[in-house]
Amino acid sequence: MTTQTKPIEAYSLPTPNGQKVHVILEELGVPYNYHRIDIGKGEQFTPEFLAISPNNKIPAIVDPEGPGGEPISIFESGAILKYLGTKFGQFYPTDPRQQVKVDEWLFWQMGGFGPMLGQNNHFSVYAPEKVPYAIKRYSDETHRLFRVLDKQLEGKDFITGEYSIADMACIGWAQSWERYGIDKAELKNFAAWIERLNARPAVAKGLNVGKEAPLDLASDKDAQKVLFNQR
Structure with missing residues (x-):
């Protein structure tokens, strides 16, 4: 090592x-x-x-x-x-097939989950004028992405099965679920995952x-x- x-x-x-x-x-x-x-x-x-x-x-x-x-x-x-x-x-796995799975969800976060939640936050909090269309657009996409994550976690402890950088990429954004009006009761896989991650000492410290x-x-x-x- x-x-x-x-x-x-x-x-x-x-x-x-x-x-x-x-x-x-x-x-x-x-x-x-x-x-x-x-x-x-x-x-x-x-x-x-x-x-x-x-x-x-x-x-x-x-x-x-x-x-x-x-x-x-x-x-x-x-x-x-x-x-x-x-x-x-x-x-980060060494097996090429597992690498693809981790890369998919890492890039999902980088290209979608982060940017869309960021735009949601910008138009809801920072924009000097409230633009209803933009607020609804990014709020809807935020909810869709949380549901995608919840679906992916079905039957799994972590996003790709094993704990990986894909989970680390998502946790910082995901922990603000309340800000985005997400109801954890509707996303039971997500709710269990976020509790699981927050229970890790290194995650809590990081x-x-x-x-x-x-x-x-x-x-x-x-x-x-x-x-x-x-x-």
Whole structure:
């Protein structure tokens, strides 16, 4: 099994995408340093951060013990999960067929579950004008996606059967189910899954990394000017 002697540098925040990285690092038990990137103050636009995350988004990591023993920087939370799962031989299968299953649900989260819930939150909370069509559009899609997840979990403890990076990718977004008006009583497979994940010590710890400094963007109008409507 691969060992890590130097800490991985994690540039992040306690957001759903950031939490993915915190959770896998806690699950792996490897040393890491958490660096808070204050996106409300524009720290994601500094040359130092852009050098490792050219899309000016968190999270990003730098592994000082990358391939060939040389440092490597990685941005995009899904890419980070795959890199760490592959490097340490945990939570990402070696069997090609199982890899496909995990990849399907990892990309489902990256391409749908995260972005659609994010748009739902934006139009419901942040948009200066309430646009009923947009609110309904993303609310409907949010509910559809939760039902897709519930259906996939039928007869399974975890999304692809075995606990994997697919579960880690989804948990940060899924834990805000109440915000989106999701009734857990209607989604019994989902309800059991989220309890199962929250009972894992590494998940609980990973979800709370950085929360000692609250991130309240909903009421911070100056931060919203930094975050939204950038071209």
